[in-house]
Amino acid sequence: MAAARLQRRDSLLLFVFSTVCSLAAASFTRNLSVELNPGSSARPPGGDLLHVRALGDNDTLHFLFCSQGAPALLLVHTNVTSSYVSVDWPLFLSRNSSGSLRVEPASSIVSSTALIFSRLLEYDDVNNTAEVPFDLFPPYQLRDDVGWSAMELSGAAARLCGSVARGSVCLHLSVFGREGRDETWPRLLHTANSSQVSVRLDGLSPRSARSRFVLELQTVGGASPLDAVRVHRSIDDEFTPSIFKVSEWTSAANESAADERGFVLWKQVAYRRSAPALEDTSPCRHSDPRRPGGRALAEAGGLALAFFGGEDDVLGLNVSFAVAGDVFYNATKFLSWTALVGIGIPPADAFSPLVAAILAVGLGAPLAILLMGGVYVCLRKRWPSSSDSAYQPIN
DSSP states (O other): OHHHHHHHHHHHHHHHHHHHHHHHHTTOOOEEEEEESTTOSSOOTTOOEEEEEEEOSSOEEEEEEEOSSSOEEEEEEESSSSOEEEEOHHHHTTSSOTTSEEEESGGGEEEEEEEEEEEEEEEEOTTSOOOOOSSOOOOEETTTSOEEOOOEEETTEEEEEEEETTEEEEEEEEEOSSSEEOSSTTOOEEOTTEEEEEEEEESOOOSSTTEEEEEEEEEEOTTSOOOEEEEEEOOOOSSSTTOOEEEEEEOSSOGGGGGGOEEEEEESEEESSSSOOGGGEEEOEEOOOBOOOSOHHHHHOTHHHHHHOSSSOEEEEEEEOOOTTOOOGGGTSEEEEEEEEEESSOOOOOOOHHHHHHHIIIIIHHHHHHHHHHHHHHHHHHSOOHHHHTSOOOO
């Protein structure tokens, strides 16, 4: 019982602390500038490199999104406002050379985190248990098996699509200059220190009538590798109804420097339609982070290898999109999942204005009635009315 009370207390303290940090971050903004294929006079063969520079008062965030090799998002935080990205394009296009992409000056780098979309896995869920078996179908290597088209830009947002299995895999990136929410579910709360990536599987031809899909992700975290996933309870409101858990993939070390660490955050839900309703949700689960072995960065190629080289720690996990008894991919042939990638304290949901208003009306009105009734009774006892004093007691 004591341990349960301590756990509830710690959860409450974490919720309050995260809410205060989110409120403090609400007024913080960054100026965004966008550049496609920086330093290149023409579109390079094999994929694009998007650079979004997010300038703060005394620091800079560099978001780099690339389809050379396995699609990847790199976030580099520097403690100066003059840092810049340098690309050695002949070496970068080889996809197997480290050091071909740099953020200068190197001494200004505070933290760096890369999220790599490495493989799409498929399996035949014969017994409808949603347990990922060992005998999977041959995986789709997102480095080699997908033909990626040119990035479509819209301000500080990009859309990257590739054809596979007679359908498409699309990645949608949004970089933010202030706090807010996305317009579509799961409507994750974001800050000026984060970006959002959505993965959509649209129209893929499954290899069985009971196919389910699993997304393999890898991260490189520089000095603070993302080696732990923490699951927190979330409030349930109109932004993401019926979802009560949030997963945070972050570093278990350097707790004292939490404002400098990278993170990947997602709500444990995927959607089976592009314009989802509540009945179109599929719970998602994740494996524990582990080291994939081999030369993971060399196999991924492209952006992560160019920046980190082959010596940094790579960890990976799988995100599966179903639970036992859930409908199969064949039902709608669509699946979307969204994650937040940023630095610092991950944003946490607080009560929305609608929920706060409902609570105020539901709890405040009865309390006000009780208070006013008590005041009225006290006043009647202290100052009787004239009608009460007109009668004299009978001896």
